[in-house]
Amino acid sequence: MRHPLYALYGALVLVFVSFAQFQGWSLTRVNEVKNIPKTVRDNPGAYRSHYGGYYRYSGGK
Amino acid sequence: MSQPAANCPNCGAAIQFRWSGAVQTTCEYCRAILVRRDLNLEKVGLIGDLPREVSPIQIGTEGVYRNKAFQVIGRILYEYEDGGWNEWHIIFNDGTSGWLSDAQLEYTVSFLAKPPEVLPPDVARARQFLWGGARYEVTSVTRAHYRGVAGELPFEYWDKKVVLFADLRTADARFGTIDYSDAAPLLFLGEAVEFDDLHLKNLRELAGAGTTPAGAKVSSLSCPSCGAPLTLSAAGHSLSVVCPQCHSILDARDPNLQVLETFEAKQNIKPIIPLGSRGKLEGAEFDAIGFQVRTTDSDDLPESWDEYLLFNPYKGYRYLTVYNGHWNYVKTLPAVPDRIPIGKKQGALFMGHKYVLYDTELATTTYVLGEFPWRVHVGEKNGIKDFIAVPKILSSESTEQETVWSLGEYMTGAQVWQAFHLPGSPPPARGIFANQPAPHAGQASSMWRVCLNLLSAMILLTILFYMFSGEETVFQHAYSFSPQAGTEASLVTDTFEVKGHPANVEVSIRTDLRNNWAYFNLALINEATGQGFDFGREVSYYTGSETEGSPNDSAIVPSVAPGRYYLRVEPEMAKNAQSMVYNLEIRRSVPSSGLFWLAAGLLLIPPILTTWRAASFEQGRWAQSNFGQRQ
Numbered sequence: 066m067r068h069p070l071y072a073l074y075g076a077l078v079l080v081f082v083s084f085a086q087f088q089g090w091s092l093t094r095v096n097e098v099k100n101i102p103k104t105v106r107d108n109p110g111a112y113r114s115h116y117g118g119y120y121r122y123s124g125g126k
Numbered sequence: 127m128s129q130p131a132a133n134c135p136n137c138g139a140a141i142q143f144r145w146s147g148a149v150q151t152t153c154e155y156c157r158a159i160l161v162r163r164d165l166n167l168e169k170v171g172l173i174g175d176l177p178r179e180v181s182p183i184q185i186g187t188e189g190v191y192r193n194k195a196f197q198v199i200g201r202i203l204y205e206y207e208d209g210g211w212n213e214w215h216i217i218f219n220d221g222t223s224g225w226l227s228d229a230q231l232e233y234t235v236s237f238l239a240k241p242p243e244v245l246p247p248d249v250a251r252a253r254q255f256l257w258g259g260a261r262y263e264v265t266s267v268t269r270a271h272y273r274g275v276a277g278e279l280p281f282e283y284w285d286k287k288v289v290l291f292a293d294l295r296t297a298d299a300r301f302g303t304i305d306y307s308d309a310a311p312l313l314f315l316g317e318a319v320e321f322d323d324l325h326l327k328n329l330r331e332l333a334g335a336g337t338t339p340a341g342a343k344v345s346s347l348s349c350p351s352c353g354a355p356l357t358l359s360a361a362g363h364s365l366s367v368v369c370p371q372c373h374s375i376l377d378a379r380d381p382n383l384q385v386l387e388t389f390e391a392k393q394n395i396k397p398i399i400p401l402g403s404r405g406k407l408e409g410a411e412f413d414a415i416g417f418q419v420r421t422t423d424s425d426d427l428p429e430s431w432d433e434y435l436l437f438n439p440y441k442g443y444r445y446l447t448v449y450n451g452h453w454n455y456v457k458t459l460p461a462v463p464d465r466i467p468i469g470k471k472q473g474a475l476f477m478g479h480k481y482v483l484y485d486t487e488l489a490t491t492t493y494v495l496g497e498f499p500w501r502v503h504v505g506e507k508n509g510i511k512d513f514i515a516v517p518k519i520l521s522s523e524s525t526e527q528e529t530v531w532s533l534g535e536y537m538t539g540a541q542v543w544q545a546f547h548l549p550g551s552p553p554p555a556r557g558i559f560a561n562q563p564a565p566h567a568g569q570a571s572s573m574w575r576v577c578l579n580l581l582s583a584m585i586l587l588t589i590l591f592y593m594f595s596g597e598e599t600v601f602q603h604a605y606s607f608s609p610q611a612g613t614e615a616s617l618v619t620d621t622f623e624v625k626g627h628p629a630n631v632e633v634s635i636r637t638d639l640r641n642n643w644a645y646f647n648l649a650l651i652n653e654a655t656g657q658g659f660d661f662g663r664e665v666s667y668y669t670g671s672e673t674e675g676s677p678n679d680s681a682i683v684p685s686v687a688p689g690r691y692y693l694r695v696e697p698e699m700a701k702n703a704q705s706m707v708y709n710l711e712i713r714r715s716v717p718s719s720g721l722f723w724l725a726a727g728l729l730l731i732p733p734i735l736t737t738w739r740a741a742s743f744e745q746g747r748w749a750q751s752n753f754g755q756r757q
Contacts, residue, residue: 067569067572067573067576068569068572068573068576071573071576071577071732071733072576072580074732075576075577075583075729078580078725078728078729079580079583079584079587079725081725082584082587082721082722082724082725083587083591085721086595086717086718086721086722087627087629088627088628088629088685089628089629089630089631089684089685089686089714089715089718090630090684090685090721091630091682091683091684091718091720091721092718092720092721092724093681093682093684093720094684095659095660095661095681095683095684096659096660096661097657097658097659097660098649098658098659098660099656099657099658100656100657101649101651101656101657101658102656103653103656105618105651105694106618106653106692109614109616109617109618109696110614110615110616110696112616112649112694
């Protein structure tokens with residue numbers, strides 16, 4: 066093969082993408098929160114989401 | 127083949143004929159020219175004094191042409207203003223005969239041919255003939271002086287004086303001569319041949335490259351003008367020699383070295399390859415014997431380049447040119463390439479290869495040193511056209527008298543330094559030269575082929591992942607939400623099991639929204655550890671004359687460890703909106719096309735970069751052409 070370095074690079078990319086696919090890696094990120102109290106199950110309204118208080122601009126509609 | 131024998135009528139020495147068809151021969155002992163008259167030999171003259179022998183060929187030399195062995199049995203020597211040449215009479219082992227011409231160590235083999243048309247009584251340079259499908263062009267018309275004969279000839283030839291010859295060449299190195307030495311012109315057709323291809327044996331021993339040590343003075347003289355010592359490495363071939371001290375250009379054929387002209391030089395230029403150096407190129411040794419600087423006639427920015435004349439007493443002359451550290455190894459061509467259009471550009475066709483016109487310029491010789499096989503002249507102007515097919519350059523140099531074609535091949539300074547064993551390292555090449563090979567030439571296309579293979583492998587991997595990903599629905603439930611109800615909007619789902627290895631989890635939302643929107647605050651929470659993944663999704667769908675958005679959406683939560691999870695959901699809508707029904711579906715190990723698009727992008731970067739670099743190089747190459755960008 067005329068481009069062994071490129072072929073090696075390509076093989077590494079394919080191995081990486083296969084591993085990432087298997088592990089469920091994603092290009093999108095979500096906010097990870099630790100130690101959410103178990104009381105959320107009983108009182109879901111007590112949890113304050115990072116994305117709460119959504120305001121949708123509707124001007125012009 | 128019979129070999130008749132007789133005795134010389136002049137001295138009685140035995141005359142042995144090598145060829146039964148010989149009409150004329152010479153006596154090796156008394157130098158008598160003998161002509162066969164029936165069964166007798168008649169002396170018709172004596173061989174005069176011949177000039178210094180410089181041809182490696184001699185009577186008795188053997189060789190091979192087109193797989194047929196031949197032997198040299200006779201010779202006619204001609205001289206003209208700029209030199210001389212030999213017509214060697216050769217006989218093949220099948221009894222046929224032909225002519226091996228040696229003109230300044232450029233060789234042709236030709237045979238007497240029946241003219242396809244009546245030959246004109248005279249011709250001029252550039253006249254063309256179409257014979258046997260080939261375009262023969264008259265490249266030179268030479269008025270030569272018959273100088274002498276030796277050995278066996280197929281006709282009587284001893285009383286000539288001035289003879290007119292027209293040499294013709296084709297694009298594929300075929301050769302022709304119209305010989306006006308008889309009342310009716312004769313046509314000889316053949317081809318140019320390389321010295322090595324003739325496999326010659328029994329050659330004359332000559333001094334020079336390939337025979338004597340480098341630096342050995344073949345012929346030592348002194349300048350008649352200033353007394354400086356001079357060396358002639360190609361004595362017998364050289365017509366001019368330049369005194370390095372007083373810049374006198376001397377007649378190398380004159381025993382007294384008559385001064386032809388003296389040129390003014392602002393400074394003495396020291397050739398980077400010292401004259402007298404010996405180098406090995408294409409497997410043969412060559413001596414650097416001449417040096418000249420040539421300058422373009424440009425008012426804006428005249429540019430100069432150096433040319434070295436190389437000499438081997440058997441193989442003839444070669445040239446090394448250098449401009450800004452870019453070298454070319456050049457050989458003159460025994461051909462007239464065809465001019466052809468290549469796209470919108472002009473081009474030339476030589477031996478099946480197309481060359482694109484790159485540059486035209488008028489060049490003036492501005493400095494000379496060493497010796498030359500032509501009448502060198504400072505101030506001489508040549509119209510030059512360069513055609514390129516990287517790494518080769520095909521050039522034509524024209525004066526009013528002639529056009530000479532040459533073919534060069536790019537060399538690096540390091541290759542020249544190695545060939546001539548020069549000390550130190552060569553000056554670095556600056557800029558991009560016309561026929562310089564691109565550093566990434568050919569790499570882009572081969573890299574794209576590797577890329578195609580890698581992309582194919584990636585597509586195969588993608589298909590395999592979609593087929594065997596182990597995608598599994600771990601939760602599904604339908605809910606409803608009414609913003610007007612005023613009750614707590616948030617809820618949690620039942621817990622569900624996420625099994626196996628860490629994998630992504632896709633949360634899909636399908637709603638019955640129509641001309642409305644909803645926002646979902648979502649949190650995927652591990653029941654045991656309290657670890658959560660917090661994210662939000664807006665779903666909006668408007669339809670009418672145009673459609674916008676979608677009633678469905680999904681989100682990927684990456685690398686979710688196995689365990690028991692539940693989903694906290696908090697929908698939001700406009701306070702006066704109608705209620706909606708929505709369905710939540712949670713699946714694990716969902717193939718993600720985004721990763722494969724990322725991989726495709728990473729795989730494409732190297733070939734795109736290589737292609738870009740190659741294109742940039744070509745752009746740089748043509749930016750220096752006076753024909754601008756390649757079209």
